[in-house]
Amino acid sequence: MVAPTLEQIDATLARLSAAVAAQAAILMELESTPGRALIDPERLTGATCERATTALAALADAWNCYRTLTELLTAARAVRGDKVRVDARVTAELDALLHGPTAVPVLPGAPAGSPPPAVGIRPTELADRTDAALGSVRATIDEILAAWSRLLAILSATEGQLATADELAARLRLGDDAGRTVARRLLAELSDLTAADPLAVPDSLVTRLEAAVSTAQAGLDELARRHDTLPQALRVAAALLERIAALIDRAATDADRARSRILLPATQLPRMPAGVLDDERHGLRTWLDRLTAAAAAGRWKEASRGLDRWRELADATLISARRFADRSAAPLQTRDDLRGLLGGWHAKAAGLGVVEDPDLAQAYRHARSVLYTAPTDLDRATALVRAFGAAVDRRAAAGDGDPVPEAEAEVEVEVEADPVGARPDRGRETDRT
Incomplete structure (x- = not known):
């Protein structure tokens, strides 16, 4: 070498x-x-x-x-x-x-x-x-x-989230709940493992901790929303109750008017169940009064959850009240619609110049007499109005009669629409409303 x-x-x-x-x-x-x-x-x-x-x-x-x-x-x-x-x-x-x-x-x-x-x-x-x-x-x-830094950042963020959750719970006057208890247990487990064996911390533990904190925070956020919006929710409920009460009153008033003015079967206009508002146990008004008192006494969770159930019943009652109100108003509305329809066909007859035709005049007087007599037989009135309208349409199709100037037609309609004075034989017509 x-x-x-x-x-x-x-x-x-x-x-x-x-x-x-x-x-x-x-x-x-x-x-x-x-x-x-x-x-x-x-x-x-x-x-x-x-x-x-x-x-x-x-x-x-x-x-x-x-x-x-x-x-x-x-x-x-x-x-x-x-x-x-x-x-x-x-x-x-x-x-x-x-x-x-x-x-x-x-x-x-x-x-x-x-x-x-x-x-x-x-x-x-x-x-x-x-x-x-x-x-x-x-x-x-x-x-x-690197493992320690990552885990310490997670621990710090989680501790901050739990501290914020505890502050929110204190504001809401809530004690410990299962969600935060689980989160704290997982936090302690992660903290101990981070200090002793950071390389062995499983990702599943971090995932479980983050999920537990997120769930606990979401639950508190929902409770805070309920707490903070409860006064307004009670005011909205009170307004809804007044709407329901007004519909019930209107339905009762319309039903009473219909019974005195329209010839109806006894079962055609049923009323809302008695006590729907003021029943001691299940009435909407008495129930809402109890919820309002519970909220004033600090039992806001009880009041908020009860208000959810109250709203379900109130919404269903509102639908029923509308249906009853519509049914109660329908007979008088039908009568008024028939009166308007009769007046329209009469105006058409006047425009054609056939309003004084004896047959048409008789048909008109007959239909009008039934429509303006209480109690009104709607079935009979409907048939008479349709018959008069059909007769006018036939005369129009046949081309009978000379058109009447518009001003004259309006005067004639105005005279025909007055049941008092101009036509002495209309004295028995008693219902003009």
């Missing part, structure tokens, strides 16, 4: 010196960084403890290799000196120190998991072994620190 030149030896010595200087800086950084405390196996458990133990063993090996390499380089510099030329013996000694195999002594009390002792390892390989150990230690610290 050809012996290296002095230039080659000096180059190797420079490279190894630079490597040792860089390793010294990394070792000092690792020992002084706050992350160094994160790999203390005494405070860790599980997977994180195993990784930390392995990292400490690698760090100890890095120090051992660094010291061995430093001692070797110190010896080599002493042999090399500062001479420009050296003899073959010095060159051979430097070659043995810088290129030959060396042994790394075994550390007393080496940590578990330490690499096996190095025997017959060259200085450049020793430098590579130190670099690898330092890289492993740094990667482990970075991994544990």
Whole structure:
């Protein structure tokens, strides 16, 4: 084997010196960084403890290799000196120190998991072994620190959310609930595991915690909405109650008017059930009064939930009240519609100039007499009005009669519409409303 030149030896010595200087800086950084405390196996458990133990063993090996390499380089510099030329013996000694195999002594009390002792390892390989150990230690610290940072951020955010939820619960005068109790238990579990074994924290635990906090917050938000909107909800309910009461009153009034003015079967206009508003137990008004009193006494949850059920019944009652009101108003509306229809056909007859035709005049008087006599027989009135209208349409289709000027037709209609005075035989017509 050809012996290296002095230039080659000096180059190797420079490279190894630079490597040792860089390793010294990394070792000092690792020992002084706050992350160094994160790999203390005494405070860790599980997977994180195993990784930390392995990292400490690698760090100890890095120090051992660094010291061995430093001692070797110190010896080599002493042999090399500062001479420009050296003899073959010095060159051979430097070659043995810088290129030959060396042994790394075994550390007393080496940590578990330490690499096996190095025997017959060259200085450049020793430098590579130190670099690898330092890289492993740094990667482990970075991994544990990243896990801790992520989990501490989650813990901090969750604690803030629960604190906000507790403040809201205090404002609503609520005690602990199952949702927040579960969230706190999961928070404590995550906190303990984060402190002892952050690398082993399962994603499912974080997911369960976030879901529990979200559920608890959503429940409180709904309760806060109910609490804050309850006064307005009670006012809206009171307005709805008044609408229902007004419809019931209108239906009763229209039904009474219809019974006195329209000839109806006894069962055609049924009334709303008695007590729908004021029944002691189930009346809408008495129930709403109880809910209002409960809210005033601070029992807002009871009042809010009761108001939901009250609203269901009130909405159904509103539909029924409208239906009864429409049915009660229908007979009088039908009568009024027939009166309007009769007046329209009479105006048409006047426009055709056939309003004085004896048959048409008789049909008109007959229909009008029934429509303006109380109680009105709607079935009979309907048939008579239709018969009069059909007769007018037939005369119009046949082209009978001469058109009457519009002004004259209006005068004639106005006279015909007055049942009093102009037609003495209309004295029996008693219902004009």
